[in-house]
Structure formats: structure tokens, C-alpha cells
Amino acid sequence: MNEEELEALLLLAIAHIEMRHSLRQHQLKLQDSKNSDAMKNLVKAAGSVAGMFPGGSLIGTLGSLPFKVSAGRHTSISGFDEDFDKEADALAALYFDLYHESRDNLRTLIQKMQLAQLTEHLHPELGDGKKEFHFNDRIKRLEDTKFLYFSDQNSFVFKKKNRLPVQMDLIYQSINKNESKLILFINDRSLLPDFSKANGNGTISILVQDKNGTQEFKLLEKFTTKDLWGARLTFEASGENKQRFIRDTERVSLELTIPGKIGDRREEQIVDQLMFVKGKLGY
Numbered sequence: 001m002n003e004e005e006l007e008a009l010l011l012l013a014i015a016h017i018e019m020r021h022s023l024r025q026h027q028l029k030l031q032d033s034k035n036s037d038a039m040k041n042l043v044k045a046a047g048s049v050a051g052m053f054p055g056g057s058l059i060g061t062l063g064s065l066p067f068k069v070s071a072g073r074h075t076s077i078s079g080f081d082e083d084f085d086k087e088a089d090a091l092a093a094l095y096f097d098l099y100h101e102s103r104d105n106l107r108t109l110i111q112k113m114q115l116a117q118l119t120e121h122l123h124p125e126l127g128d129g130k131k132e133f134h135f136n137d138r139i140k141r142l143e144d145t146k147f148l149y150f151s152d153q154n155s156f157v158f159k160k161k162n163r164l165p166v167q168m169d170l171i172y173q174s175i176n177k178n179e180s181k182l183i184l185f186i187n188d189r190s191l192l193p194d195f196s197k198a199n200g201n202g203t204i205s206i207l208v209q210d211k212n213g214t215q216e217f218k219l220l221e222k223f224t225t226k227d228l229w230g231a232r233l234t235f236e237a238s239g240e241n242k243q244r245f246i247r248d249t250e251r252v253s254l255e256l257t258i259p260g261k262i263g264d265r266r267e268e269q270i271v272d273q274l275m276f277v278k279g280k281l282g283y
Contacts, residue, residue, distance in 0.1 A: 009109055012092050012109075015092060019232070025081055093106060094149060145176040147174050150169075152169075155168065155169050155278070156252050156278055158191065158254075160274075167187050168186045169187075170183075178243070182217050182234070182246070183233070184206075184233055187229060201259065204221075204255070205217060205254075206254050209250050210248050210249045215241055217238065219235050220234045251278065252275075253273060255274075
């Protein structure tokens with residue numbers, strides 16, 4: 001293993017820790033087994049407390065716990081849900097795009113990891129005999145995914161009377177085939193629309209207006225990472241123009257919608273709408 005492959009390995013490990021994958025995977029297990037809401041809240045609370053430790057000491061400890069997903073979910077050699085591996089891969093690939101000439105060493109590392117998984121599948125006596133082998137499309141996704149990393153000029157502010165202003169930062173957009181994801185951070189998670197207004201049947205979306213028009217993205221709640229104050233959110237494009245990167249964004253609207261009533265001309269009804277305009281908070 002050369003230095004860049006080692007760097008890639010460390011990047012994947014840091015990405016899993018940063019995005020709370022062990023905690024979120026444990027929460028998925030609780031959902032699958034239909035455990036009590038109290039246990040789910042405990043996992044969320046642990047993630048919030050972990051956000052108090054900048055060095056990640058607590059979250060690193062929790063990340064080493066041997067949480068397992070249900071039998072219905074495919075896991076990789078890392079032991080994580082495949083979607084979480086893809087999320088970590090994307091972050092590592094973006095890093096290599098920014099700081100290296102190519103993603104070759106990241107690709108080589110993942111190939112070695114999958115080869116080790118294949119070896120264990122073919123020779124179970126070499127492993128613990130508990131892993132299910134499922135060869136996924138990680139390499140193909142790694143090669144095909146394109147990124148747009150946003151500069152610090154892509155910050156937006158929401159202001160409302162009688163409450164502190166909130167800042168939203170666009171981090172990056174990734175496009176792979178017919179899939180387009182937008183990752184952003186808001187510094188006050190309490191701003192997220194209240195699902196109780198929609199009787200738990202709502203959808204959180206953002207509408208991004210740029211020089212080419214408006215593009216809608218819907219929240220992928222599975223990938224939400226919250227700390228003590230803010231939240232890192234992942235949205236996926238819906239409708240047309242999924243292959244288009246957003247450029248020169250002018251404003252962003254965060255919406256909570258519910259399905260329209262029978263006979264309503266609109267497919268969805270807006271329950272809550274928050275408008276962010278370009279700008280930064282002065283700390």
C-alpha cells in the first residue's frame with residue numbers, strides 16, 4: 001500500500017466518523033426491528049452530544065461499536081450499509097479531485113478491499129463466516145461521478161422577525177447518470193420545517209434558483225447528520241434537468257409540502273416556506 005492509498009483509507013475512515021455512520025446504521029437497525037421510539041431518540045441524542053467534542057473522541061469510540069444492520073440490508077467489507085459506503089466514497093473522491101491529480105489510488109484501494117471481501121466469500125474459513133458477499137458498483141460510481149465544489153460565495157441567509165438569522169452553505173453537488181445530489185449545511189437545525197404541521201406526511205424540498213432557472217431537490221432523510229446546533233443535509237434532484245449543475249445561485253427556498261387533496265389541481269400543497277437570500281452572517 002503506497003502513501004496515497006493509505007491516505008485514501010484514512011479519508012474513508014474519517015468520512016464514516018464525520019457523517020455518524022455507526023449511529024445512523026444502528027438507528028436503521030432499530031427501525032427495521034420496530035423498536036421503541038425512545039431508543040431511536042437515544043441514538044439521536046448520542047449524535048448531538050458527540051457534536052460537542054470537536055476532536056471526535058466520543059463519536060470515534062461509538063464508531064467502533066459492532067452495530068450490525070438487518071439481514072435485509074447489504075453491507076460491504078467495512079460493515080456499513082452500502083449507501084453509507086457510497087457517501088464516504090463521494091467525500092473521498094471529492095478530496096482527491098481537489099488535492100490530487102486523479103482518483104486512481106482511491107480506486108485501487110477500494111478494489112483491494114473488495115478483493116478481500118471476495119476472498120472471504122470464496123474461502124469462509126479465512127473470515128468469521130458471518131458476512132454476506134454482495135459485489136456492488138462502487139468502482140463504476142467512483143469513475144462516473146462528477147462533482148461541483150461550491151466556493152465560500154455560495155452562502156445564503158434566512159431572516160425573520162423575532163428569531164436569530166440562519167445561514168445555509170452549499171457544500172457540493174454530485175452527478176452520476178440520472179442521479180443528482182446536493183449537500184448543504186444549515187447552522188441552526190431548529191429551522192427545519194416542523195413535520196407535525198403535516199401530520200408526519202410531509203416532504204422537505206429545496207428550490208434552487210440560478211441563472212438557468214429553478215431546480216427542485218428533495219431531502220434524503222437517511223443521510224441527515226445533525227450536531228448540537230446545525231445539520232448537514234443531502235437532497236436529490238427531482239423532475240427534469242438532473243444532469244445540470246447549478247451555477248450562480250441567486251436564492252434558495254426551503255419548503256415543507258404535503259400531498260394535495262383529492263380534486264386539488266396541484267399535486268402538493270405548501271405547508272411551510274422559508275426563503276434564503278445570498279449573503280453571510282457576521283459572527
